[in-house]
Amino acid sequence: MSRPQPEARNAYRHFLPITTRWMDNDVYGHVNNVVYYSYFDTVVNQYLIVEGALDIHAGEVIGLVVETQCNYFGPLAFPQTVEAGLRVAHLGASSVRYEIGLFAQGEPHSAARGHFVHVYVDRTTRRPATLPPALAQALEKLR
Template sequence: MALSEIKARRRSDYKFQLEYRTRWSDNDMYDHMNNSIYYFLFDSVVNTYLINHCKLDPPTSTQVGLVVHSHCDYLAPTGFPAIVDLALRVNKLGKSSVTYEIGVFERGTEEPKAVGEFIHVFVERESMKPGTTGMKEDLRTGLAAIQSSGKAKL
């Protein structure tokens, strides 16, 4: 995806949002949110969505999501005491995998501070391999609800 396309993202491009109040400890010595915190936030918004909208119960689920890829494009700094909104959508939904896009927006702005990508492959907990039927139906249905195209790709 071109950087110009990433910079053009707006809140309305995402179907799920989660508020995060930055903490003093999120800042680094350069007085902005440390890059490692962005990855913590990506994990948090994705798992909040999976638990609340896809019926995933991480301690007991027979399927688990393994992160196989992640990256972040940092566009502008943010940091304590900002309130940021983590905006989530699904860009690609496969048989066992899902590609998420996460926009980080500071409260009151429409331009993203960062845009990240996070890919999960859902595997069976026991074998750590994708199941023959792919991800569970509740998971697929919940993820399809926030897919950018509105249709699941098999």
């Protein structure tokens, strides 16, 4: 298997600038690896909320993360703006695989890239649920 490589910006359909925080850095002077996953969550959920596809307080369905992964290629640090790129690689009846690239502001290639899979479930029963039309339409724009 070949080693994962950084990707170019044009591989992603949506971008969100995220300002790093002092607390994101670890003792080694760069953003700690676990913080990258919070950036993943931020770009996905911000997109869905702005698109009107996700009601985090009262929506009938919620997304549960069932798989996640990240490859790191270069450091990010405070103070810096991270530009999070987002795309959808797979869209199922009740699941979606998001792929995210994290870029240092203005850089042509990702400092990290990863994915996570959401399975959308009924808020009450926690059983898989068909994607509501507004959610499916918003996700389709990212394919």
